[in-house]
Structures are given as structure tokens and as C-alpha cells.
Amino acid sequence: MDSRSAFPMKEKIVLSGIHKSFGSKVILSGLDFSVNEGEILCVIGKSGTGKSVTLKLLVGILAPERGEIFVDGMSYTGASAPQRAAIESKYGILFQGAALFDSMNIYDNVAFGLRRKAASEDEIARAVPELLELVGLRGIEKKIPSELSGGMQKRVGLARAIALQPEIMLYDEPTTGVDPITGGAVDRLIMKMRSVYKITSVVVTHDIKSACRIADRVIMIYEGRVIFTGDPDALMRSSDPIVRQFVEGKADGPIKVI
Template sequence: MVLRLVEVTKTLGTQQVLEGVNLEVAPKERLCVVGRSGAGKSVLLRLILGLIKPDSGEIWYGETNLVPLRDRELAPLRREMGMVFQNGALFDFMNVEDNVAFALRERRRPESEIREKVSRILERLFLKGHEKKMPAELSGGMRKRVALARAIISRPKLIFYDEPTAGLDPIGSTEITDLIRCLNEEFGATTIVVTHDMRSVEQIAQQVAFLHAGRIYHAGCAEEFLSSEDPVVKAFVHGLIEEPTVGAG
């Protein structure tokens, strides 16, 4: 397993957001983590990235439990992880080319290598000709593609996408989900996508983990999830409002 969470709990404020999350992610797999708004998907991502610590439980990245590690020990492992934030989180004062080159410049790679890699990735993500544009001059879909380029350029072993299709029209969404799938196949990075968009799940996921009531309520292959007869899963997948159980109590 690339990633394994064992009985992870987290309370924020007075709310126990995660009550014992168990999750396994195999190498090169594409996993969608789904759940209703407020279910704790972003909290889960922040825990895996080591930005916050769980109250209890273990988070294994390969052979290493990340939980007891300090920032300095986490840093080299974090460099193996890429993150594509919902809003792209681009540097507004840098053009497309410099945004994409950022991670390589930080690692002091030779300028000739950086130029070659940036050019190759921009071509792959259909951004050729837009190198000198500033983020404010890009469409939403282009910003997402720049964010993808920026994350993928350092060849992460594990890549996270937070709501990658949010704010895109259906065609823009399909372009991004196609790219996520193709990049996973080309580069082999284990891919974890947080989303509540069922079309994205259909287009991207091999595996789905459904976060509900502080736990992974359902984990399995995408087809199984999308056609599940479990009332809670079904209500989520089809956007149904759950009826109170008749005769309960």
C-alpha cells in the first residue's frame, strides 16, 4: 500500500469530524474520496499532507507512519506529494511559465533542464502559447491546467486534487477529468481526488471511499459504489433527500 490510515480520529472545536477512519490506497491507483459537504474530506487531506495531526490513529506512507514525524522529517516525504488546490493557488505575480517552473527552481535544477521540462508539460496540458500570461488573464479551466502542470512537473509519487472540476462547465470538467486520468496512466502517480461531483467519480475513479458520519462508510470499486443499493450510498449518489426511518424508536 502507498497509503494506509488506521483508526484516524480528529476533533476540531467541539466537533468530532473523524471518528475512526480506515483507508488503504494501492500504488498507481485512482481513488475518489467523496462525501457530503462538511463530511471531513478536506480535513482528511490536511491530515495526510501532515498540515494537521490526528488526535489518534496512524497514517502510513509506504513504510513510514507520518503521525509522530516533525516538520523537518516530513519535508522530504512531502516533496514526493503533489497537491492541486481547488482555486489553483497560483502565484498571481508570476506568469504561467514561472508558476510551473517554481518547484524545480526551488530544487535548484539547472535552468536548461527547467526550460525543457516546463515546455514539455505546457505542451502536454494544451498551454503552449500562453507561457507569458499572468493568472488573472486565464480562464478557470486554464488556471486548473496550470495548477496540474505545476503539481505534476516534479513527478510526485502521490498526487491530491481538491474538487478539480469545481466551477467548470461540463466540457471543461471533462477536459480536466480526462487529463487527471491520462496523467495517472502516463506518470503512474497514485491519485487521490476529493470531489462530490458524481460525473468526476464516473470519469476518474477506480476506487471510491465514501466518508460519512466520521468514517469511511463504503469503500470499493467505482461501479459497485455507483450502483450500490445501500440507502445511504444511494441517497448520496442520486442526490436524494434521506427520509427519516419510519417507526424508528
């Protein structure tokens, strides 16, 4: 059975006509895409095309110069402070690199968001081991981040993000810098988050294999816009020379390689 068709096509996130520059450097120039509720959307594209910037726009760390972002039909751009807070609370994010707090042990790292939300220490004491169990890292509460491998740190980052029960998870390069086996485990966790919690997921990745394994749909960003949208089969079959060059990792082609 193809579980991919089992998800209703309600749009959870819509980005419309997004423009974003830094000084004279145009990064996004008319970016349009949407993410359906409960789907895993993978975002691919060359380094520096604005994938991480797109995630930062989604969570409101950056603001676009033009264009609108809607979450559950609510416009982010014109939102009041409380509305923005409500939208922001829907998101969990796993940043590029795990971004753990080096000086805190794993327990306190995972508890961080819960404490900010004023959860009781009893609740936290129950939640942290469960969250670590969920990401396959039971019993590491007392360790500090530098004692863990990169893959383990990513999984702790995921436990920390999931603690706040987000409706939407954003993953920035979750499998970069980990071996293929650990990468496969991270992929399975992303799929588990979706199947257990029905989380809508946006996964930025360079890893085409991983994208094909987990994505319902893939978009490719090129020169500030989306130049491909489709499922993994369509991605692999695409005859667009830009898509082909990226998928095959060739130096020759329309994409300039620095």
C-alpha cells in the same frame, strides 16, 4: 480489456483510526482507508465532512489527534523531520481552486517548485513548455492567472504540481466550477498522469459522473468515517440509503441537508 485489474495491490497509503477535531467540533472519528499503488481513489461525501481536511492530513499540513498514516509502509506520525520531508516530497497537490500566485506569470508559477528545488534556469526553461504542453496549454507562459479561465488555471496548477514528479497526486475538487467539457478534459488528464507516470491518485470530488469515469475505487466519508468502499459499479448499485441519497442528490433521506 479492463485496465483496472492491471494494477498490483500494493498499499501506497494507509490511514488507520484517524481522529481529527477542531475545538469541540469532531470532523473525523476513526477514519480508515488505504490507497493502492497506481490506483485512482475518489473520495466523495457531503460538504464539510472532512474531505479537504483528509488531504491536508495526508500531506502533513494538519496532524491527527489519534491514528496513524503510513506512506510506503513508513509511519508519518512518528517520523523524524528528514523522514517527513522524504514523505512530503512524494506528494503533489492540486488544491480546491487552483491556488496560483496571482502576481506571477504562468511560466513563474509552473517554475515555482522547480526553483525551490534549486533546478537550473536552463532545466526550468526546458521543463516549463513541456509541462504546459502536457496539460494542453502550449504558449501561455507570459500570461498571468487572471487572464485564464478557471479550467485553464486548474490545468496550470496541475502542471506546477507535476513538475516535481510526485509519486502521489492529491486533487481537491478538480472538476468543480468548470463546464462538463473542460471537466472531461481534466478527468482525462488525471488518467493520463496515472498512465504516463504511474502516479497514485486521490481525487476528492462532488462529481459522481467524474468519479465513475476515473475511479478504480470510490470511498464515501460520512460522520467521520468511511461508510462505503467499492468500485464505481458497486457505488451505483449500493442499496445503502446514505449512499443512495448522495448519489441521487435527493433532499430526503438520512443525510441532513442544511
